[in-house]
Amino acid sequence: MAFYNRIGSMLNQSILQHSGSSMTNAIRCMSTKLFVGGLSFGTDDGSLRDAFASFGEVIDARVITDRETGRSRGFGFVNFADDEAATTxxxxxxxxxxxxxxxxxxxxxxxxxxxxGGGYGGGGFSGGGGYNGSRSNDGY
Structure with missing residues (x-):
């Protein structure tokens, strides 16, 4: 995924430098996934999809919910089939x-x-105490 992000950044810079295009044109080459913030708590996946469906084929629309309560966190994502629909x-x-x-x-x-978590250094049990791991004070 980092490879694709790097390519997107390079395309963005290239477009802005060489053609004098706006940021919207640069975005057109970068992504089909949109962040949607400020959602009401009544918005669900279906209503989010319906709101964006008129712009093109929506592959996925998801409202993010709290793991414990199941309540909307007030934002979501909409993924389009093509970048032009996402930009529009x-x-x-x-x-x-x-x-x-x-x-x-x-x-x-x-x-x-x-x-x-886990692995070396992740659990707080690595290393000794404040005495360099030596259990005696006699230099051994």
Missing amino acids: AMSSMDGQDLNGRAIRVSVANDRPPAPR
């Missing part, structure tokens, strides 16, 4: 009302995977 949807829907709330729409940034 982003420019058209950003700031619009969805279920009584003004939503924010932008290109989704890939989040690096969270470090996993």
Whole structure:
């Protein structure tokens, strides 16, 4: 995934430097996944999909929920089949009302995977105490 991010960044810089194009044109070459923030708690996956379906084929629409309560966290993601549909949807829907709330729409940034627990140094049991691991004070 990092490879694709790097390619997207290079395309973005190249487009902006050589053609003088706007950021929207650079985004057109980068991603089909959009971040949607400011969602009302009543918005579910289906209503999010329906709100964006008029712009093109929606592959996936997901409202992110809290693991413990199952309640919406107020944001979600919409993934389009092609980048042009995603760009059109982003420019058209950003700031619009969805279920009584003004939503924010932008290109989704890939989040690096969270470090996993366990292994060496991850559990707090590595190393001795404050005495260099020696159990006696006689120099041995």
